[in-house]
Amino acid sequence: MFKTFLKDESGAQVVEYALIIAVVSIALVLALQLLGSGAPFTNFIGRLNTCLNGPGPCV
Structure with a gap:
């Protein structure tokens, strides 16, 4: 029984x-x-937030 437990690789x-x-x-x-x-x-x-939400150009 112990030998079969050691050979079991299912886990x-x-x-x-x-x-x-x-x-x-x-x-x-x-x-x-x-x-x-x-x-x-x-x-x-911060620049990404300004670019996505601000009215000005993205720099």
Whole structure:
């Protein structure tokens, strides 16, 4: 019974997908922290907001 349990690989794919999701999630959080904390990103969002909502030309 124990040998068949060790040979069973049906749950291995679920663990692999969970690890991939965890790595992608960590990378996404780190990237968003780097982008959100800097002044260039804030300036970009401000210019984008002005361009979309303002009456003047986009520069």
